[in-house]
Amino acid sequence: DAVLSRISLCPHKAGMDSVNKNKTDEVIRSMSEGSRFYDNERRKAAQTAQRVQVMKSRAAVLSTGALQQAEAMASAFERQLETERDLSRVIVHCDADAFYAAVELRDQPHLRGKPIGIGGIGMLSTASYEARKFGVRSAMPGYIALRLCPELILVKPRFHAYEAASRQLQAVMAQYDPNFRSVSLDEAYLDITDYMARLTPGDVAQLPPLTTVADPPLVQEANSADSKPGMATDSAGARNLTTLEGRALAARVVHQMRTRMHETTQLTVSAGIACNRMLAKIGSDQNKPDGQFCLPADRAAILAFLANMPTRKIPGIGKVTEQILRELDITNCQALLQQRALLKLLFTPISFDFFMRSALGIASNNTRKRSERKSIGHETTFRELNQVPDLEDKCLHLCHKTALDMERKALLGRSVCLKLKTVDFKVKQRSVLLPAHTADEPVIKRAALGLLHREL
DNA sequence: ATACATACC
DNA sequence: TACTGGTATGTAT
Numbered sequence: 001d002a003v004l005s006r007i008s009l010c011p012h013k014a015g016m017d018s019v020n021k022n023k024t025d026e027v028i029r030s031m032s033e034g035s036r037f038y039d040n041e042r043r044k045a046a047q048t049a050q051r052v053q054v055m056k057s058r059a060a061v062l063s064t065g066a067l068q069q070a071e072a073m074a075s076a077f078e079r080q081l082e083t084e085r086d087l088s089r090v091i092v093h094c095d096a097d098a099f100y101a102a103v104e105l106r107d108q109p110h111l112r113g114k115p116i117g118i119g120g121i122g123m124l125s126t127a128s129y130e131a132r133k134f135g136v137r138s139a140m141p142g143y144i145a146l147r148l149c150p151e152l153i154l155v156k157p158r159f160h161a162y163e164a165a166s167r168q169l170q171a172v173m174a175q176y177d178p179n180f181r182s183v184s185l186d187e188a189y190l191d192i193t194d195y196m197a198r199l200t201p202g203d204v205a206q207l208p209p210l211t212t213v214a215d216p217p218l219v220q221e222a223n224s225a226d227s228k229p230g231m232a233t234d235s236a237g238a239r240n241l242t243t244l245e246g247r248a249l250a251a252r253v254v255h256q257m258r259t260r261m262h263e264t265t266q267l268t269v270s271a272g273i274a275c276n277r278m279l280a281k282i283g284s285d286q287n288k289p290d291g292q293f294c295l296p297a298d299r300a301a302i303l304a305f306l307a308n309m310p311t312r313k314i315p316g317i318g319k320v321t322e323q324i325l326r327e328l329d330i331t332n333c334q335a336l337l338q339q340r341a342l343l344k345l346l347f348t349p350i351s352f353d354f355f356m357r358s359a360l361g362i363a364s365n366n367t368r369k370r371s372e373r374k375s376i377g378h379e380t381t382f383r384e385l386n387q388v389p390d391l392e393d394k395c396l397h398l399c400h401k402t403a404l405d406m407e408r409k410a411l412l413g414r415s416v417c418l419k420l421k422t423v424d425f426k427v428k429q430r431s432v433l434l435p436a437h438t439a440d441e442p443v444i445k446r447a448a449l450g451l452l453h454r455e456l
Numbered sequence: 457a458t459a460c461a462t463a464c465c
Numbered sequence: 466t467a468c469t470g471g472t473a474t475g476t477a478t
Binding site for chain 1: 466467468469470471472473474475476
Binding site: 428 | 463
């Protein structure tokens with residue numbers, strides 16, 4: 001059922017092991033069926049199905065010659081990508097476990113051991129691990145969560161507390177990489193290559209022992225290396241971080257960092273260690289919660305790690321792309337590679353490039369902060385409104401908040417975009433390009449009202 | 457250039 | 466009864 005794949009739980013996510021998926025799916029469906037939200041999901045599912053059909057019919061008429069030619073091009077492209085593979089950096093993805101919920105359980109001890117959801121009847125932003133056992137998830141409406149777990153306690157978010165905890169976590173991360181890239185309050189990428197290169201033998205001696213930290217293969221193979229533990233060096237005397245021993249050292253460093261984060265915040269953080277952001281991110285999910293994973297800086301190890309990796313685990317492949325690929329019998333990275341000729345012919349160059357890089361584990365290892373933002377705005381969902389003046393009020397208020405933010409952050413913009421959602425969850429976007437960059441509230445308001453009136 | 461879709465937290 | 470909000474980016478026309 002195509003709709004179910006859109007609204008049901010994602011089976012790969014953490015905390016799902018003990019969930020009875022059929023039962024929770026049934027609850028979710030029975031609560032959604034007949035609602036305007038569900039109808040819209042059905043509409044979108046049909047649209048995806050249509051996309052798949054077009055793709056399949058294009059696939060059906062591909063000649064052997066075309067496929068052979070595409071295979072040759074894909075193969076050449078793979079060789080090109082291999083020349084870009086960079087194993088030299090030690091990238092870490094840190095991800096706090098059930099962050100908002102963990103902060104609440106820390107600050108409100110009476111909630112410990114009970115299932116909690118952060119948010120309200122309309123929507124949850126986080127579910128505690130206790131709640132996840134019942135199938136309660138992030139981005140689930142509270143009223144459905146309550147049906148899955150009647151004892152669920154809904155907790156209003158306290159963003160100031162989360163921001164404070166986030167600052168504490170980031171202060172620890174900054175000790176290891178002052179240029180770390182934060183993704184959200186609870187997630188960040190670090191490049192600890194330079195930090196590790198600077199470690200003195202005294203520093204190394206302070207690190208937690210490998211055996212308490214790493215996965216068996218890393219432990220065995222790192223210990224069987226010829227030089228002394230933690231002291232792998234190349235001919236120039238610099239520490240070689242791409243060896244298994246170097247990775248074992250990285251695992252100890254990251255364990256120390258996670259311990260420090262736990263000491264200062266009482267929160268647990270999971271981490272992935274690899275040679276680029278994509279692999280580090282997949283890694284941080286492997287041993288969640290309160291775990292870490294280290295992927296050796298080695299092509300064969302990376303390909304072996306990815307071979308059976310479900311496509312959905314790749315950051316950037318969501319429910320829709322997962323389904324499209326599944327219809328083409330592609331469910332893991334190995335299949336992604338094997339079907340590269342087909343992908344080359346069916347998808348855009350950008351998508352093909354992305355699939356190939358994902359399947360090979362070749363991605364960016366840049367963890368510097370992104371240069372500048374590209375958009376800023378506000379949106380809000382409100383009860384059904386039909387009167388023009390009411391809609392104008394809402395629009396003007398959102399313009400006001402946006403203009404205020406732009407002034408505070410000293411930003412200018414040249415395009416004004418109005419987003420409208422109807423009661424049946426259809427979304428419309430209307431935008432205009434202004435003659436010049438501006439942050440002027442009246443200018444933004446006039447542009448937005450103009451767009452609004454076009455739709456009334 | 458515009459509209460819409462997908463993805464992420 | 467009830468399904469977010471903010472930002473980036475890809476696809477289609």
